[in-house]
Amino acid sequence: MPTTAAFPAAVLLLLCAAAASASASAAFIDGLLPNGDFELGPKASDMRGTVVVGRYAVPKWEISGFVEYIKSGQKQGDMLLVVPGGAFAVRLGNEASIKQRLPVARGMYYSLTFSAARTCAQEEKLNVSVAPDWGVLPMQTLYSSNGWDSYAWAFRADRDVAEIVIHNPGVEEDPACGPLIDSVAIRALYPPKASNRNLLKNGDFEEGPYVFPNTTWGVLIPPNIEDDHSPLPGWMVESLKAVKYIDSGHFSVPEGKRAVELVAGKESAIAQVARTIPGKTYVLSFAVGDASNSCEGSMVVEAFAGKDTVKVPYESKGKGGYKRAVLRFKAVSVRTRIMFYSTFYTMRSDDFSSLCGPVLDDVKLLSVRNP
Template identity: 35%
Template structure:
């Protein structure tokens, strides 16, 4: 009976957390009013040429290009350019995670401006970076925060001011916004003392993307788009449809550039002085990433480097590290020290998946939540 209740519980949670369209005209394919946007050109938006669903301030261009991820229309945020839209939260205690496409606004520019993405209590700066994608655009993600049902969420995207000649600045182009909701409390893997150890709870992948989603540095577990994991440097959230993933539908590829990059989390319900086994999968994404991977793993005060010779074809191994808990929550981190690139000069790196922490010599008991108990009672009543 318990297994059936757990399965029903999981299905209900998954269905509640499915991606939804919260904003109007998220891909900018509904053109400005009183305009003809079919040609390969750009159009200045103003009070006469308004964009359906969006409020526009400053210099904002409606652009058309065949290099965009969807059918060809996007927004360029030029000097002091800003767009925003307010939508209502649906459901209580949900995180709203945004994925969007970022395209460079020109060639041979002396400076490249970024875009500031913000919600009511969050903001981050994103900029297009060469060697992070083989495509002419990149997918990024940002956690807008969490709210209760009906609360207004104001999504703002604006160009970042640069100290240079504005005539030679590449202003950012934005396209294909997708918002995903995830519950504040994540479903725990059976026996695992880590939340989201398989990285299944993260941002959505854009429909036409084959490059994964880049996640920049986020010091907070709560504010991260990769639920319950903070990020140092940059990592790539990859899907099993386009990459090699050891288990499930998603994993993390750690991209080390001029300095190491890492992901960090913490255990739950460990007992001080008890010994635990940290296991994980280390491999490559089947993205032609060849090289010598060196990944530093730390669990509390225990630390060890693990190495893997990658041939770039989806190889991988399972590794483990035994540690002794020094307190109720033990810090866990994975750091890549390897700077590796594909033959197309795209940054790549080791893939981490299937991260589990179990008591040494046995499996942990999962404490039932009040919601799980409620479903159990309903199931018994139904019988």
């Protein structure tokens, strides 16, 4: 029977634990940031035409530089400005940025997902940062025919509050020639570990960035992304072009709910380094298919395990389906690099302007007894 004096201490301990739990749960926000779709706009008094005046004029955001508030269907000369979700977006002109502070759990990994569209500048890019991490996302290549792409970028929270900044570092003659930004979201990442069932991490691609439920174009994992801060935990994008992260809600996926589409031929590659034992035999198995997105034709996925390789042909009708493949190899070092890319460039048959490619999923690496 606890003493009367013990009760206050026990209650205090429970209250502290509950408060810590509530604080941690408050930090894990999966979905749109506050006013992440920019549907809450500035007051009329804070607008000069389309230009926003005032650092805090856009609710929940802090802005700097030449920022415009754009309505879907608005025209710039002969160009029609399209907004991917809702009715409004912001445009970042020369050296302009938007910023928001968000509570996070220190030490956790997070992925940002946002939609962006190039307007009239040709060499547009975006600098995304959460101090001390930052990255430059190129926007020269358009992967979807609707004019918009969604991008993912990841960071590790070093503080309890993340200062999220999206910045246009471009300097154009026309300050309005900057990218449109819409639908900024976040997702907490829980990087999986290798196990005796799979020596690769996240081989099923189930752990990855937030995918907007009302979009049909997937999420791009940008090029030159290292695995330390990858929005696709465990994997690196070792190529000049992005890979596309797709979900079963909008695409055909061989296994589970998520997969990767290799959308830019040999310029769109993903890799992972696995721990291996020299002289031991391993089997790399994976699924190759199409996303049921009118990506038709002869496709080939090339898989590499160290110096060993296999080419897996897949004849796509663009209506879904997949086949399984195996690469058996003997390890020659304590680290073996596993890599995949698509041999050919493919365009969707329904619009002839959207890059597409074979789907990769259910990647497993297991050791086997030597014969």
